[in-house]
Amino acid sequence: MIFKEKSKGPEPGGVLSELERLEQAVEARDGGRTEQAFGAVLDGLQRAPGDELAVAGPRLAALIPGFPPTGPRALLATAAGYCVESGADPVACAEPILAGVRQDLDDALEFVRRWRAGGDAGEELPEADGKIVDDALRARLGGDPYEATRLALAWCTVGEWQPPALAVLCRSAELRGRYGAELLPACRELAALERHDLKCLEYALAVLDDEPLVVLHRPTGRGFEMRIGGIGDNFQLHTLLAHVLVGGGHVPGTAPTAESVRLATDPEPAQGRSDALAVGTFELLAPDGGRIWNEGLPDDIPVVEGRRLLVLDEPLYERSWNADRFFPHLPGTAELVRVLPEEEAGVWFGRTSVTAV
Missing domain, CATH: 3.10.20 (Ubiquitin-like (UB roll))
Structure with missing residues (x-):
């Protein structure tokens, strides 16, 4: 389960209103309002009843492409995955979540290529820790600084996409058939580097159906x-x-x-x-x-x-x-x-x- 237990608080009701505020803030590209509304949604989800979570899941997933790649997209996907665990339609939530998985797997592998190209042969890859993201790292990766930051963050956070990905993949053979062969090679390539624990994602993508x-x-x-x-x-x-x-x-x-x-x-x-x-x-x-x-x-x-x-x-x-x-x-x-x-x-x-x- 993504959230192990519901937080204590007032009676349910209101998360969909907070979600509407989040949608408006994302559409307006207002970072401050987005951050505030996102926090309120995360708090409200853990107290919301199942019928509200079923509605919230696809709407949260639909917001993922609008979040910047250097922002908390994996956390947003996790919130959508929590709704799936609570009854939201996995197929309706899957495309943005698994597109995010695809992007972070590709970006993490690109990080590896640039890291190796910019250093000594045989040098070990860094730990997947956000503390590594600094100006020296961006310079080593080369190219646009924003892109370098995105690649480094993908290397550090790719594992955070695993819970929401499992939430949808483990509930739909259709999704496993649609995305498994596409995502599995990159997942296995990254897992083989032994810097990320992607075993559950790899196994879910490799499940055979019919x-x-x-x-x-x-x-x-x-x-x-x-x-x-x-x-x-x-x-x-x-x-x-x-x-x-x-x-x-x-x-x-x-x-x-x-x-x-x-x-x-x-x-x-x-x-x-x-x-x-x-x-x-x-x-x-x-x-x-x-x-x-x-x-x-x-x-x-x-x-x-x-x-x-x-x-x-x-x-x-x-x-x-x-x-x-x-x-x-x-x-x-x-x-x-x-x-x-x-x-x-x-x-x-x-x-x-x-x-x-």
């Missing part, structure tokens, strides 16, 4: 066509594969508990952390025989002949993990479309380096 998956079970030589969606990591995928294939009587093994399946699939958001455990049933393998790690993503599964292709083998050792899903608001699905005929399963095995027993 995705065909061919699963081969090496010990039995059987094959299955499945369809998966909304799965946050391979721990959750592992549980759902075991539920469908072992629980459905298609392959031998230990089926997951009803509680671990519920935690993976329940449409209602998870409430806090549970003590439930999931037990490893398989070894997940890529077609070349390499490991597909539980800590990874379904997106890690290679595509072969237009289908993601996963091989299941006997587990190398006993393992278990907490059964809670990575994204509390995102229920996973795994559907068995059909059992492959023996000949078709053999064709798929022939596309791997793994030999059926």
